């Protein structure tokens with residue numbers, strides 16, 4: 001039996017949390033032979049609901065679930081965690097601007113960053129889902145002293161999955177045949193979906209996406225749909241994405257740990273090392289490859305045309321403004 005991996009999840013009784021913790025316990029994220037211990041974290045006022053989630057986890061009798069711990073604070077919740085999934089955050093209230101939300105949620109992530117650095121495993125891997133996720137990850141990473149800042153990441157995998165899904169639907173093929181689309185920048189509507197290196201597998205043949213899908217559609221409907229999909233889900237469901245966000249968070253951690261099998265490109269928002277001129281430290285979505293368990297590498301040397309560069313710069317500008325808005329927290 002392998003040693004269990006400890007996975008802490010904040011906001012575990014929320015919408016995304018409820019879609020996330022069951023498949024993690026089933027082995028969908030870390031592998032079907034990998035035991036897990038779930039460390040579920042909630043605000044004190046949601047602890048009763050969280051106990052209900054824990055009862056249901058018991059009732060599933062998952063063979064790989066080696067333990068369930070429930071905590072109403074991050075210090076206890078992150079103790080010895082190997083993976084921390086920061087899902088819990090305040091939602092944007094009526095009339096609240098993005099800047100207000102950043103100021104509101106920022107302090108949560110200084111506290112959680114400290115709690116990770118002081119309590120989690122030294123080689124802990126972190127994904128931030130709670131919005132604004134890139135800047136929340138920047139804040140949490142800024143507290144890292146004992147842990148590695150490069151392991152503080154944010155989720156743009158949902159945006160990548162949306163791009164992949166749109167292309168597959170357009171072509172009437174399964175999403176598994178669409179490869180190497182990815183996202184640059186912020187998880188906001190300034191994000192840049194990039195299909196220019198993507199391809200589809202058609203009867204064993206590789207075809208560039210630009211060859212098989214109309215460039216008009218790619219430049220208009222596709223781009224807009226991917227960038228504004230979150231709002232479309234809220235308009236349709238009356239609630240924000242939950243199951244698809246949970247799936248994307250699991251895909252992010254799954255691929256980071258287990259790789260993609262065929263070395264495909266994945267999108268992760270990671271602290272910039274200066275690649276592509278993105279200011280160092282900014283948590284920016286790049287095309288990455290997983291080179292070994294828990295090792296990612298930003299793909300270098302991709303050609304970028306002037307139009308794409310202008311959009312990448314625009315997303316950078318937005319993230320720099322977000323960083324400026326929280327500079328007292330860094």
Ligand code: NAX
Pocket residue numbers: 010011012013014015016017041042043046087088089090091108128129130131133155156158159187230240241242245
């Ligand atoms: P919910 O409001 O349903 O659940 C959030 C849960 O987090 C609540 O149960 C709340 O009690 C808990 N919580 C809040 N602050 C906490 C803290 N400091 N410590 C522990 N728990 C805390 O929201 P849900 O729909 O689950 O969404 C969670 C977050 O994901 C939101 O910030 C949302 O904006 C963000 N999203 C991010 C996405 C992405 O692609 N990066 C997409 C989906 C989603 O919109």
